[in-house]
Amino acid sequence: MDDHISAVCKSAHYHIRAMRHICPAITEDMAKTVAIALVRARLDYANSVLFGMSSTNIASLQHVQNATTRVVVWGSRRRTTNSSTLLKQLHWLPIEWRMKFKIACLTYKTLATTQPDYLYSALKQYVACRSKRFSDSNLLLVPVSAHVLVLVVLLQLLPLSGIPFLWTFVVVLL
Numbered sequence: 001m002d003d004h005i006s007a008v009c010k011s012a013h014y015h016i017r018a019m020r021h022i023c024p025a026i027t028e029d030m031a032k033t034v035a036i037a038l039v040r041a042r043l044d045y046a047n048s049v050l051f052g053m054s055s056t057n058i059a060s061l062q063h064v065q066n067a068t069t070r071v072v073v074w075g076s077r078r079r080t081t082n083s084s085t086l087l088k089q090l091h092w093l094p095i096e097w098r099m100k101f102k103i104a105c106l107t108y109k110t111l112a113t114t115q116p117d118y119l120y121s122a123l124k125q126y127v128a129c130r131s132k133r134f135s136d137s138n139l140l141l142v143p144v145s146a147h148v149l150v151l152v153v154l155l156q157l158l159p160l161s162g163i164p165f166l167w168t169f170v171v172v173l174l
Contacts, residue, residue: 001050005057012039012064016071023074031072032090039068043095048102061095107140 015038023031043061050057066083073086087094093101110119126139 001053002057005050005053005060008042009060009064012042013067015039015042016064016067019071020074023071028072028074031074035068035072039064040092044098044102047095047099048106051099051103058096065092065095111138 019031019034019038022034026034043065065087069083069086069090069092072090073081081089084094106119107123110116110123114120124141126141
């Protein structure tokens with residue numbers, strides 16, 4: 001896993017260095033499009049498989065994303081603003097949250113369409129042995145290991161908001 005992360009970081013840093021040369025000649029929107037095509041595509045490729053990896057590997061990928069934001073925002077804001085603020089301005093999620101969001105989207109699409117069959121058959125509905133406050137929620141039981149169960153809770157938000165669902169990951173230790 002570490003070899004894969006280092007190869008992704010090396011490739012992404014190569015493209016970031018190349019982007020630094022062209023960013024003064026293009027607009028911020030064009031730089032954002034190029035960054036998404038070259039760097040973020042490498043960071044997002046199969047990142048749901050990388051969920052649960054070590055914090056060192058996540059930090060390496062986050063460092064690449066922070067460097068990408070600093071290249072995209074090449075003006076005066078870059079020097080005076082920290083990376084998390086720049087990520088918010090660009091509407092980019094941090095790496096760990098991107099992984100969680102991708103898993104939540106895959107789970108929702110699988111439940112809504114029952115496709116693909118191999119994923120739908122792997123999802124098990126959680127049934128509480130007694131009445132709890134989550135008894136009317138859509139809960140999924142996903143065994144990660146012998147000692148840990150991950151409950152994926154689907155909570156409906158207010159109908160006024162633009163986001164129809166909020167996925168909450170609750171880890172329950174046995």
